[in-house]
Amino acid sequence: MATAERALPGHATVPAHRDGNVLRWLAAYTASLVGDNVYFVALAWSAQKSAGPAEVGLIMAAGALPRALLMLGGGVVADRFDVRRVLLGSDALRCVLLLSVAAAVALTAPALWLLVAVALVFGAVDALFVPAIGALPPRITSADQLTRVTGMRSLSMRLGQIVSPPLGGLAMGLGGPAAAFTVAGLLFALSLPLLLSVRIRPVEAPPETPPEPGTAWKDLLDGLRYIRRHRLIGPLVAAGAVCELGLTGTLNVGMVLLNAERGWGASGYGWIVGGFGAGAAASAALLALLGRLPRAGLVLCGTLLMGCAGAAAIALVPVLWIAVVLAAVVGLGAGVFGGLNSALIQTAANPAYLGRVTSVLMLTMVGLAPLSYPLVGAAIGVWGSAPVFVGCGAFGSLGVAIALASGAVRHAELPRPAPGKAA
Numbered sequence: 001m002a003t004a005e006r007a008l009p010g011h012a013t014v015p016a017h018r019d020g021n022v023l024r025w026l027a028a029y030t031a032s033l034v035g036d037n038v039y040f041v042a043l044a045w046s047a048q049k050s051a052g053p054a055e056v057g058l059i060m061a062a063g064a065l066p067r068a069l070l071m072l073g074g075g076v077v078a079d080r081f082d083v084r085r086v087l088l089g090s091d092a093l094r095c096v097l098l099l100s101v102a103a104a105v106a107l108t109a110p111a112l113w114l115l116v117a118v119a120l121v122f123g124a125v126d127a128l129f130v131p132a133i134g135a136l137p138p139r140i141t142s143a144d145q146l147t148r149v150t151g152m153r154s155l156s157m158r159l160g161q162i163v164s165p166p167l168g169g170l171a172m173g174l175g176g177p178a179a180a181f182t183v184a185g186l187l188f189a190l191s192l193p194l195l196l197s198v199r200i201r202p203v204e205a206p207p208e209t210p211p212e213p214g215t216a217w218k219d220l221l222d223g224l225r226y227i228r229r230h231r232l233i234g235p236l237v238a239a240g241a242v243c244e245l246g247l248t249g250t251l252n253v254g255m256v257l258l259n260a261e262r263g264w265g266a267s268g269y270g271w272i273v274g275g276f277g278a279g280a281a282a283s284a285a286l287l288a289l290l291g292r293l294p295r296a297g298l299v300l301c302g303t304l305l306m307g308c309a310g311a312a313a314i315a316l317v318p319v320l321w322i323a324v325v326l327a328a329v330v331g332l333g334a335g336v337f338g339g340l341n342s343a344l345i346q347t348a349a350n351p352a353y354l355g356r357v358t359s360v361l362m363l364t365m366v367g368l369a370p371l372s373y374p375l376v377g378a379a380i381g382v383w384g385s386a387p388v389f390v391g392c393g394a395f396g397s398l399g400v401a402i403a404l405a406s407g408a409v410r411h412a413e414l415p416r417p418a419p420g421k422a423a
Contacts, residue, residue, distance in 0.1 A: 015291060016145040017152060021199050025140050026152055028194035029133065032091055033160040034167065035187030039098060041168030042180035043119060046110040049177070059115045063123030068367035070127035071359045076219045078131040078355025083139065088195050090129035091188045097121055098185035106178035134358030138346050139200045144292065144415040147343040151287030154339060158281045223356030232348050233357060235406035236300075236341050239399035241364040243304060246396025247311050247334065248365070249372030250389055251276070257377065258315055258385040268320050275324035279331025287339045297403070297412030300340040305400045307333030312393025315385040344412055 016022045040060075047059040078086055101118050104110075137149045171180040214222070228234050259269040293299050310330040314323050342361075349357050372392075379388045403409045 016141050016148040017288060019141060019145075022141050022145075022149060022152070024194050025136065025198045026156055028191040028198070029153065030156045030160060031187050031191040031194065032129075033156060034164050035094070035098075035184045035191070037160055037164030038168040038171070038180060038187065039094075039122065039184040041165060042172065042177055042184060043115060045172050045180070046105065046177040047115055050110050050112060050115070059112070059119055062116050062119035063126070064366065064370070065123065066120055067123040067126045067130075068363065070124055071130065071363045071367065072220055072223075072356070073216065073359075074127040074129075075131040075223060075356035075359025076216050077128055078135045078358070079219065079223070079352060080216075082200075083132045083135045083355065084195060084198065084200055086128055086132040087136065088192060090125050090132065091191045091195070093125050094122065095185045095188035095192070097125075098181045098188065102178045102181035102185060105176075105181065110177055130362045131355040131359040134342075134346075134362070135351075135354040138349075138351060138354065140198060141201075142415075143347045146346050147287050147293070147296075147339065147414055148289075148291035150339045150343050150346075151284045151289070151291075154284030154335065155281065155288055158277065158284060161277070220356065223353050224360070226350070226353045227357060227360055230348070231406065232408040232412060233345050235403055235409050236345055237357070237360060237364075239304070239403040239409075240338075240341055240361060241368060242399035242402060243308075243334075243337070243396050244364050244369040245372055246392050246394075246399070247308065247330075248369035249376035250311055250392040251330070253373045253376045254315075254380060254385060254389060254392070257380045258389070261385050262318070262320075262323075264320050264323075268323075271320065271324045272314075272327045275327035276331040279328035279333075280335040281331075282328075283332050283335025283339060286336065287343075292414050292416065293336075293340065294413070296340050296344060296414045297409045300337055300344070300412075301400050301403045301409070303333040303336040303340075304403070305333075305397055307337060308393045308396040308400070310393075311396065312390045315389030340414075343414060347415060348412075 044056070044060060047056040097118065101114070104114060137146055137153075141149055167183065168180050171183045175182075226233075227237055255272060256269065259265075259272065262268070264272075287293075307330045310326045310333060314326045314330070317323050317326065345357060345361070346354065376388060376392065379391075
């Protein structure tokens with residue numbers, strides 16, 4: 001039976017949710033995540049105060065370009081250098097950047113060129129941070145705890161989404177953009193001592209030929225070949241990419257248009273988004289509490305299919321409460337799929353390639369998935385919501401077919417807890 005299990009030296013003596021090392025990392029990640037979200041609040045409001053609608057869109061989109069273009073290079077950096085140092089450097093740079101911006105906007109009105117420059121630099125630093133954060137979990141806990149860590153990280157993301165907007169709004173209300181940028185910078189500063197306190201454990205590489213050192217370009221191509229040839233990681237990455245292309249535009253753009261088409265109003269849209277968030281939070285809690293799901297490969301395929309079916313069905317129901325329930329189903333299915341996908345990849349990957357693997361995964365989200373936004377909007381304008389939602393759900397379900405076509409995915413299992421480890 002194919003398995004993603006790999007023995008690591010020095011198994012943790014306690015589960016991840018009781019491991020102080022993991023909790024310190026999670027606290028650092030949460031502080032950085034909330035700082036990230038508060039920064040976007042500050043950037044959006046600063047742009048709104050100093051520019052017109054078109055310029056606001058330009059400023060908010062400016063950070064996406066360097067993030068997408070440099071993400072693969074960030075994976076190479078994460079694999080070449082100590083990932084904790086990359087994270088420390090990323091958060092330190094963002095701290096200095098935002099505190100400098102806070103000082104600048106406190107002295108004068110935020111200029112358009114300044115906000116665009118901040119967004120570009122912030123996006124470039126994100127391209128370093130994201131692959132490194134994805135490569136770190138296998139270095140702070142044992143392989144059998146990676147699913148639980150994935151769930152804990154997802155819960156942290158949900159917490160950040162709840163806390164950040166009111167925190168950023170409060171700072172804006174009390175001291176304007178300068179105060180909001182200052183709060184974001186201080187949150188990045190808070191993450192630094194927490195990251196310094198995290199212990200990095202050695203990981204045992206699988207019995208594969210170690211990569212030969214070369215140029216950055218060679219390392220990048222080597223990483224892409226590694227993903228393509230890996231019997232488990234390759235299909236999982238492909239399934240995730242298809243899922244993102246099929247569902248992201250539908251849920252982000254299509255849901256707004258569907259809500260307008262049904263006449264449910266702003267409150268109806270809020271209920272649907274809340275339902276999705278509740279389902280995603282439930283999936284994160286499930287993974288964090290259980291720590292391991294048996295027959296992980298088949299469960300991954302089943303939950304992805306559930307999410308695609310739910311997304312297709314939302315546009316077919318005329319009643320709001322049913323749409324909210326279906327949105328929760330989509331959130332639950334997508335959350336479990338994403339968590340298991342990440343845990344299986346992190347467990348199976350050679351640590352020397354993990355940064356590059358993470359960068360490709362994230363590129364499908366920040367680079368490829370948004371390409372579907374204008375397509376979904378234009379298609380709904382021509383055919384209406386129902387056929388587009390059904391078509392996107394069917395396209396997303398191709399990811400299920402890709403995964404099921406791989407025997408390695410069908411039979412994939414997560415590592416069992418070490419003997420004597422408390423649950």
